[in-house]
Amino acid sequence: MMLFQYILLVIAYLLGAIPFAVILGKKFKGIDVRKHGSGNPGGTNSLRFLGKKLGMTIIVLDVIKGGLIVLLVHYNVFGDVTLLHPVAYGLAASLGHVFSVFIHFRGGKAVATTVGTIMAYNMLYAIILCVIFFIFLKLTKYVSVGSTAVAVGLIIIALIFQDYNLLLYGGAISLLIIYRHQSNYKNIIAKKESKVTWIGK
Numbered sequence: 001m002m003l004f005q006y007i008l009l010v011i012a013y014l015l016g017a018i019p020f021a022v023i024l025g026k027k028f029k030g031i032d033v034r035k036h037g038s039g040n041p042g043g044t045n046s047l048r049f050l051g052k053k054l055g056m057t058i059i060v061l062d063v064i065k066g067g068l069i070v071l072l073v074h075y076n077v078f079g080d081v082t083l084l085h086p087v088a089y090g091l092a093a094s095l096g097h098v099f100s101v102f103i104h105f106r107g108g109k110a111v112a113t114t115v116g117t118i119m120a121y122n123m124l125y126a127i128i129l130c131v132i133f134f135i136f137l138k139l140t141k142y143v144s145v146g147s148t149a150v151a152v153g154l155i156i157i158a159l160i161f162q163d164y165n166l167l168l169y170g171g172a173i174s175l176l177i178i179y180r181h182q183s184n185y186k187n188i189i190a191k192k193e194s195k196v197t198w199i200g201k
Helices: 003-016 020-027 044-048 053-075 088-098 109-122 123-140 144-162 165-179 182-189
Strands: none
Touching: 003 053, 003 088, 020 044, 020 053, 020 165, 044 053, 053 088, 053 109, 088 109, 088 165, 109 123, 109 144, 109 165, 123 144, 144 165, 144 182
16 A cells, blocks of 8 residues: 555654654743743753753654654564655654644754664664764764764765665755754854853863
């Protein structure tokens, strides 16, 4: 049933669109993270304004929602059904996270959902991307630079391993991440971007 592959795309989008930062921030802290800091309902802003425990919980949930459908498709849980490439569903989840139907099509920056997608698809790729992230985070102290390095690294990995489906769908995710960080790049140039302090010199 070919229709199912597209129904699953919609499910992946809706799952990705769940704004955990907004829901949990309001429920447990009485805080709408969209009204604080960068205004981004994502992991970094949640860590800053909701605390480490709740912030990390939100990041983990965002990772899960990015990888759940990818994992199910990758391991053929749905059986003998024609489906799209697993990362296509990760792209749908990332689009849901960035353009969430539940919060007026305004959402996060898709970094955690992308991590979830790649972890579910290929753990080696995910480990490489995590190393890239922390290298650039340590060098610059900017989460946005580390996130951008992950986006670029994903494309490079797809080319090195000649994984052209990953290049197609993962490349689209990478462009989405870079697009959502435009304000961060402007803040870096203006020297207004917040730096992390916990990673050390």
